[in-house]
Amino acid sequence: MRILLIGAGGVGGAFAAIAARRDFFEAIVIADYDEARARRAAEADARFTAARVDASDPDSVAALAREHGITHVMNAVDPRFVLPIFDGALAAGADYLDMAMSLSRRHEAEPYAKVGVKLGDEQFAKAAEWEAAGRLALVGMGVEPGMSDVFARYAADELFSSISEIGVRDGANLAVHDVDGNEIFAPSFSIWTTIEECLNPPVIWERRREAVDGGWFTTEPFSEPEVFDFPEGIGPVECVNVEHEEVLLVPRWIDCERVTFKYGLGAEFIGVLQTLHRLGLDRTDKVRVGGVEVSPRDVVAACLPDPASIGPVMTGKTCAGVWVRGTGRDGEPRSTYLYHVVDNAWAMAEYGHQCVVWQTAINPVIALELLATGAWAGSGVLGPEAMPAQPFLDKLVEYGSPWGLMEVPER
Amino acid sequence: MRILLIGAGGVGGAFAAIAARRDFFEAIVIADYDEARARRAAEADARFTAARVDASDPDSVAALAREHGITHVMNAVDPRFVLPIFDGALAAGADYLDMAMSLSRRHEAEPYAKVGVKLGDEQFAKAAEWEAAGRLALVGMGVEPGMSDVFARYAADELFSSISEIGVRDGANLAVHDVDGNEIFAPSFSIWTTIEECLNPPVIWERRREAVDGGWFTTEPFSEPEVFDFPEGIGPVECVNVEHEEVLLVPRWIDCERVTFKYGLGAEFIGVLQTLHRLGLDRTDKVRVGGVEVSPRDVVAACLPDPASIGPVMTGKTCAGVWVRGTGRDGEPRSTYLYHVVDNAWAMAEYGHQCVVWQTAINPVIALELLATGAWAGSGVLGPEAMPAQPFLDKLVEYGSPWGLMEVPER
Structure with missing residues (x-):
């Protein structure tokens, strides 16, 4: 498993610190718009390298994923960037995880009664493409959702x-x-x-x-x-x-x-x-x-x-x-x-x-470990509840939390 | 009575509108840092003229008061300018009224238990000068205080x-x-x-x-x-x-x-x-x-x-x-x-x-009318409660409020 972690902020930094103690992956490329921040997070482990990425550009994400032979793109940035990272991962033939879904837009006439565009709608709309490609987008895999x-x-x-x-x-x-x-x-x-x-x-x-x-x-x-x-x-x-x-x-x-x-x-x-x-x-x-x-x-x-x-x-x-x-x-x-x-x-x-x-960052580390071992598997756009729960809960205990x-x- | 009104803002404008209906004074000079604003307020009555003043400078206040033969300086600006207007009025030999007193400064060690410099302290400190000059500073003469x-x-x-x-x-x-x-x-x-x-x-x-x-x-x-x-x-x-x-x-x-x-x-x-x-x-x-x-x-x-x-x-x-x-x-x-x-x-x-x-502006108009008629009189630095109350309350009724x-x- 070769992971591209996009975002070296609070959650990305904690993800790196938790992952550094696990051996289920081969490499993590930590990428941020601010490359110096990515380099600081990458100091935690010899399997980590740093890169610069523009998370608003699917081509920038796909190019970086291809360059490093990435199998899994881990999105750890602001939800405004969900769609370009999600699209870039599929273009590069990688699986994808995030911790928040594509944003909602309120119902114009009755915002406090009816839904407009819902959280994740723009991701679920592309589920057939992910299934056809045999790739997995595991969405909402932080703590809440996750x-x-x-x-x-x-x-x-x-x-x-x-x-x-x-x-x-x-x-x-x-x-x-x-x-x-x-x-x-x-x-x-x-x-x-x-x-x-x-x-x-x-x-x-x-x-x-x-x-x-x-x-x-x-x-x-x-x-x-x-x-x-x-x-x-x-x-x-x-x-x-x-x-x-x-x-x-x-x-x-x-x-x-x-x-x-x-x-x-x-x-x-x-x-x-x-x-x-x-x-x-x-x-x-x-x-x-x-x-x-x-x-x-x-x-x-x-x-x-x-x-x-x-x-x-x-x-x-x-x-x-x-x-x-x-x-x-x-x-x-x-x-x-x-x-x-x-x-x-x-x-x-x-x-x-x-x-x-x-508490947010531990969950995608466990999810990636379960995907690496085959305990979790699937294709399409899936939520965490589509996967068996027991292996995940066992890992929480194993991780000491x-x-x-x-x-x-x-x- | 010749009045210098300093400040043509909200309260100053209302003061002019109320005074325009009374006949106890000869002239009002309406002065503001923004002379155009003073001119707009002065349109209300033929006895009004407009001027520019720097309320932060006692010499500017005194010069304007002398130039127009002012008997009463009416302060209708921000309390930060109390002292220069108060000093300028005395220098020009005029009486003075305001609607808020010189500012306080909190007690350094125990601000929420002891007083430091109190509201009005810097005005009361000069009471002997006003008495010696036979001039009146009627302080706090708005609605509250007033x-x-x-x-x-x-x-x-x-x-x-x-x-x-x-x-x-x-x-x-x-x-x-x-x-x-x-x-x-x-x-x-x-x-x-x-x-x-x-x-x-x-x-x-x-x-x-x-x-x-x-x-x-x-x-x-x-x-x-x-x-x-x-x-x-x-x-x-x-x-x-x-x-x-x-x-x-x-x-x-x-x-x-x-x-x-x-x-x-x-x-x-x-x-x-x-x-x-x-x-x-x-x-x-x-x-x-x-x-x-x-x-x-x-x-x-x-x-x-x-x-x-x-x-x-x-x-x-x-x-x-x-x-x-x-x-x-x-x-x-x-x-x-x-x-x-x-x-x-x-x-x-x-x-x-x-x-x-x-409601703020009516009070100094009444006070000036009572000073003009001799119903109120005095010298030194005095509050409204130093004057007989009944004539003031009768005027409130007479003014229709x-x-x-x-x-x-x-x-």
């Missing part, structure tokens, strides 16, 4: 006889404090992307609505607020519906009645995003301020600490998981949360990467 | 035998809606100034603390939140302590135990200000964004509608008043709110100025 989809498949295969709802629930108790011990507002992920994600219309799937738009529909942002009690000391966090890939992936492979994604932003963070929107500070078009023009959203990002820099001063844990409700194998009602928790202190000490990017399971009390 | 101080004096003279607390309470139900009827976030006053005012340490005065700093002390921003039920349909609004001139003025002339100022910002607006502060978007120093440098607070202001432009699309009423608690003239406990409400629709129809600036009084039920 590990969450594997949990959903495991629950359907092993724990439940019928499923009423598969609800991804993501929460954390991460905090950053200043030198005086006061907590400061410092998101562990890009505020630019978070605004984009959280202000898009959230998407939900229901089987009973399958006759209209295949069962997918949208709501107002921050809909259906709910407090979910996360495990391992994280505790209760306010969660709201957010547009996310699992809702588009899970219903294609798993038999259930409803799929949701709720993000544990917490009441404070939701309030911040709503205020930014209310004041127009989420806008990306430029405004004139004195003699210059700036995008307000860029100003917000510039005022906050760089998420890549806060790992050493952050404390707490992050949790990804899936809450499955339905009927268990014994015929009794069952409500189970399958989850994976990473403590930032552990990720920093063990890998030198903060927990949120580390086990998953967990808890029954959720009825309220 | 009308509120007159209310306090009236309560002490006419309604109470002893006063436990004089608490200014300012609230409104102003709203701005877009073409679809959705309420938009559009403050009726400069967000830049509001941030400055609300994030300064609030000041409180208590007689029992008089041995330390004369009884003045500070708290954390937004302290002592309280819901006050405003009259004339405005209803309950959340109010918090804010630094304001009345707390510095009232204890100098009125016998009471405690003086506070609470601003009815409302829970939503307080949340917005706290969020801006938490994200560093209230900062005035510049940050680098892409290739340019901007002050985040300027970006926030640029994203919001211009307060001067929203009068025609704003609805609702604004209320200024003083809540006085103590023992009434009958020896019984008394709790009374003395107030003045302006409906924006009325102010726009009657004067073409939005209610917040109109009566004040009100309500007993506040005990909670």
